[in-house]
Amino acid sequence: MRLYDPTASGPERSLARAAVLASLEGKTIGILENGKLNAMEMLREVASLFEERHGCVIGGIYSKSNASAPAPAGVLEKAMGEVDFLITGLGD
Amino acid sequence: MPFDSRRIHDVPGDLLAAIDYCYEQGWTDGLPVIPPVVERVEATLMYEGRPPEAVIATHPATGLRLTVHAAAVNAVMAGCLPEYFPVLVAAFEAMDQPEFNFHGSTASTGGSAPLLIVSGKYAEDIGMNADVNLFGPGNRANATIGRATRLILRNVFQMIPGISDKSTQGNPGKYSFCIAERARGNPWPLLCEAQGYPPGVSSVTVFAGGGFCNVENHGGNTPEQILGSVADAMANYGCITLGQSVVVLSPEHMWIVGGAGWSREDAQAFLFARAKRSVEDMRSVGKYRDSEYGKQHGASAHAAVEEGFVHRGLMPEDILIAMGGGDAGGHSCFIPSWSRGRGSIMRHKPIGVCIDCD
Numbered sequence A: 001m002r003l004y005d006p007t008a009s010g011p012e013r014s015l016a017r018a019a020v021l022a023s024l025e026g027k028t029i030g031i032l033e034n035g036k037l038n039a040m041e042m043l044r045e046v047a048s049l050f051e052e053r054h055g056c057v058i059g060g061i062y063s064k065s066n067a068s069a070p071a072p073a074g075v076l077e078k079a080m081g082e083v084d085f086l087i088t089g090l091g092d
Numbered sequence B: 001m002p003f004d005s006r007r008i009h010d011v012p013g014d015l016l017a018a019i020d021y022c023y024e025q026g027w028t029d030g031l032p033v034i035p036p037v038v039e040r041v042e043a044t045l046m047y048e049g050r051p052p053e054a055v056i057a058t059h060p061a062t063g064l065r066l067t068v069h070a071a072a073v074n075a076v077m078a079g080c081l082p083e084y085f086p087v088l089v090a091a092f093e094a095m096d097q098p099e100f101n102f103h104g105s106t107a108s109t110g111g112s113a114p115l116l117i118v119s120g121k122y123a124e125d126i127g128m129n130a131d132v133n134l135f136g137p138g139n140r141a142n143a144t145i146g147r148a149t150r151l152i153l154r155n156v157f158q159m160i161p162g163i164s165d166k167s168t169q170g171n172p173g174k175y176s177f178c179i180a181e182r183a184r185g186n187p188w189p190l191l192c193e194a195q196g197y198p199p200g201v202s203s204v205t206v207f208a209g210g211g212f213c214n215v216e217n218h219g220g221n222t223p224e225q226i227l228g229s230v231a232d233a234m235a236n237y238g239c240i241t242l243g244q245s246v247v248v249l250s251p252e253h254m255w256i257v258g259g260a261g262w263s264r265e266d267a268q269a270f271l272f273a274r275a276k277r278s279v280e281d282m283r284s285v286g287k288y289r290d291s292e293y294g295k296q297h298g299a300s301a302h303a304a305v306e307e308g309f310v311h312r313g314l315m316p317e318d319i320l321i322a323m324g325g326g327d328a329g330g331h332s333c334f335i336p337s338w339s340r341g342r343g344s345i346m347r348h349k350p351i352g353v354c355i356d357c358d
Helices: A039-054 A073-082 B015-025 B038-045 B068-078 B082-095 B102-107 B121-125 B140-155 B223-234 B251-259 B264-274 B279-284 B290-297
Strands: A002-004 A028-033 A057-063 A085-088 B008-010 B055-058 B065-067 B113-119 B178-180 B203-209 B213-216 B245-249 B276-278 B309-311 B319-323 B331-336 B347-350
Touching: A002 B015, A002 B038, A028 A039, A028 A073, A039 A057, A039 A085, A057 A073, B038 B068, B038 B082, B055 B082, B065 B068, B068 B082, B068 B140, B082 B113, B082 B121, B082 B140, B082 B203, B082 B347, B102 B113, B113 B121, B113 B140, B113 B319, B140 B178, B203 B331, B213 B223, B223 B245, B223 B251, B223 B264, B223 B331, B245 B251, B264 B319, B276 B279, B279 B309, B290 B309
Parallel strands: A028 A057, A028 A085, B113 B178, B245 B319
Antiparallel strands: A002 B008, B055 B065, B113 B203, B203 B347, B213 B331, B245 B331, B276 B309
């Protein structure tokens, strides 16, 4: 019996992880919040730990218009030029 | 991966062993599937004019693509007959529109299942059920088209329960959630007509639905009484949000509403005006948010929005109303949207035809 495989072919695009930061000291943090209740509070709390422990500074706060959809490409591109790393997470 | 590399699995000829093989591959929703033998898939593809490698939908986060061929494989597995295939294709064309956000609605803790509402003659042509036991069980077309939708989300888009589908409690509709709009005895224009499709063109509407809420009323005999019951269900504390709604009126209820001369638009306006909670009530259960109130009452607020109240949805048109079910019984239903705001907006597409295509 010959069966077709029901799964998808892989996407034709290359994905690569960003290079790991050599150090967190003094880096600029971005916050990407998803607009849900408590999201900003939770992310600011996390960012404050980086400020206290590693002397980081918050350099950008970005928002998603739709919590359950991918961040618009323009938002991520803007963040890339403004911060060293980005903190995001779910708020609800 | 190029289409030429469609993968074939050679398995022993025993049917039960092939069903077990599908389980072992992780291709099922927990129920047995029809092994997707080459011949059945090829027969299904005959119902689509585009080539097998044509892409119907793309996952916005992973880039995984649903081809006509992959849709046909999953349709066979779900138990679809070939003539059901155009409905499935149209459903994913509708779901592929960004406003529907099939990634978010499938991945979310909210437990959404895509509800498919098929309207027009094509539903009758393929033997769909719009009558007694509307939401099932019992009808092959309804059951298997809805099931194929879910199998595609699982197998093609890898929305795997517990991994990329994080629904807190799930939803029985995640096995299958597909109905036909009842035309027989319907006093209103069918949805496909209201949606503006030319005569003879059927449509499928997709809605990221939450759970099913039965609305029982055997005593009411005016539109206000019937729709008042529906509005109360729509405004219950667990459901009220700025999201859209689907209401399926049973024939008994529809004949009271339509028999009194109420149009679909009249009913939508009534439901929108009545499905509301006071700000004080919303605060009492911890669900009031200034931002949501502002969105509903801002500069673009609908004229029917009442000061001091939170309505369900943003406007009467956010409430889809259709007729369905058996002749007997004062049982309608309300299905809330998964989205608590505008995270998923219902979409529709014509079945088996291309209108204003490139």
